[in-house]
Amino acid sequence: MAQAYMEETGNEGSDDERPGSGPRRLFGGRWRGDRGIWKRGIVLGALAVLIALLMLFHAQIPNRIGNLGSLTETFLPWLGIVGVPVILVLALLRRSATALIALLMPVIVWLNLFGGLLTDKQNSGGNLTVATHNVNADNPDPVGTAKAVAASGAQVLALEEIPAGKVSTYENALEATYPYHSVQGTVGLWSKYPMSNTRSVDIKLGWIRAMRSTVATPAGRVDVFVAHMPSVRVKLDAGFTASQRDASADALGQAITDDGSGKLILLGDLNGTMNDRSLNAITSQMRSTQGAAGSGFGFSWPASFPMARIDQILVKGVKPMSSWTLPKTDSDHLPIAARVQI
Numbered sequence: 001m002a003q004a005y006m007e008e009t010g011n012e013g014s015d016d017e018r019p020g021s022g023p024r025r026l027f028g029g030r031w032r033g034d035r036g037i038w039k040r041g042i043v044l045g046a047l048a049v050l051i052a053l054l055m056l057f058h059a060q061i062p063n064r065i066g067n068l069g070s071l072t073e074t075f076l077p078w079l080g081i082v083g084v085p086v087i088l089v090l091a092l093l094r095r096s097a098t099a100l101i102a103l104l105m106p107v108i109v110w111l112n113l114f115g116g117l118l119t120d121k122q123n124s125g126g127n128l129t130v131a132t133h134n135v136n137a138d139n140p141d142p143v144g145t146a147k148a149v150a151a152s153g154a155q156v157l158a159l160e161e162i163p164a165g166k167v168s169t170y171e172n173a174l175e176a177t178y179p180y181h182s183v184q185g186t187v188g189l190w191s192k193y194p195m196s197n198t199r200s201v202d203i204k205l206g207w208i209r210a211m212r213s214t215v216a217t218p219a220g221r222v223d224v225f226v227a228h229m230p231s232v233r234v235k236l237d238a239g240f241t242a243s244q245r246d247a248s249a250d251a252l253g254q255a256i257t258d259d260g261s262g263k264l265i266l267l268g269d270l271n272g273t274m275n276d277r278s279l280n281a282i283t284s285q286m287r288s289t290q291g292a293a294g295s296g297f298g299f300s301w302p303a304s305f306p307m308a309r310i311d312q313i314l315v316k317g318v319k320p321m322s323s324w325t326l327p328k329t330d331s332d333h334l335p336i337a338a339r340v341q342i
Helices: 002-009 022-030 042-056 068-074 076-094 097-102 104-118 142-150 164-174 243-259 277-283 289-293
Strands: 128-134 156-160 180-184 187-191 195-200 210-217 220-228 233-235 239-241 264-269 311-316 319-325 336-341
Touching: 042 076, 042 097, 042 104, 068 076, 068 239, 068 277, 076 097, 076 104, 097 104, 104 289, 128 142, 128 220, 128 264, 128 311, 142 156, 142 164, 156 220, 156 264, 164 180, 164 187, 180 195, 180 210, 187 195, 187 210, 187 220, 210 243, 220 243, 243 264, 243 277, 289 311, 289 319, 289 336, 311 319, 311 336
Parallel strands: 128 156, 220 264
Antiparallel strands: 128 336, 156 187, 180 187, 195 210, 210 220, 233 239, 264 311, 319 336
């Protein structure tokens, strides 16, 4: 009877009845002829457009109110990393063609801004390996942390947030690997090569959290700055409290300019990303090793679930060859390293 019916109608079964026709059923049967696919999901579509505009015009978000612009720029990649998949799932559940089409906007903008970071730009070669690590003042295992970072093979190593009572601990842990070093305030630089012209750098804090030194590598001299910018916080009553960090970043940028070095490496915890306009005094004159020679975003904080790269290796006058994050230590930051060509 059923066979006779099919022969009479010439229909072997609808998309809804045939096994193995899941995609056709979803997009052919349930979507085809559904006039609501253009009316539903207007809010989702508007949200997709808003995310695209925030990423595209992030530089125009004002900092006057709670440093909102800098806060957005700190976590800018996550607007797409989180926002796009969420809207995609909701658009499919709502069967909204409008939302799906609108979703193309943030996808295109995100790829334009961050797509280059998804490719592996690491190269072999280079003649100097450098590393930096915010060791955390409350680190329960400073010796293990120091030795773990030294095991990276870096010839030049910077450490930040060294408490006064633990300076000798780090010095003793690293002395066998690095014959030259200097600790200025809460930052320190260790080197396998001779250091000279070493001094603290004033970043307008009232205490020392930055330094510079000239390292005589076999490939030539290079000036190395180490810095730890003031911490930032997100508070409900004050927004993104970054004013002190911003003033210190301006001071460090000016110090780098005044130094006049033709070959310079900056290592440290800048408490800000390369997207953050408030670091322009620094980032406008230096290159990020991660952006130029890394693979992926290289997020370094927090170590338990990295969401932002606030630890930086920046260079001027030397060529980045590769950049990577190192294994987790007992700090709340991940150490990072880079290989450069002097």
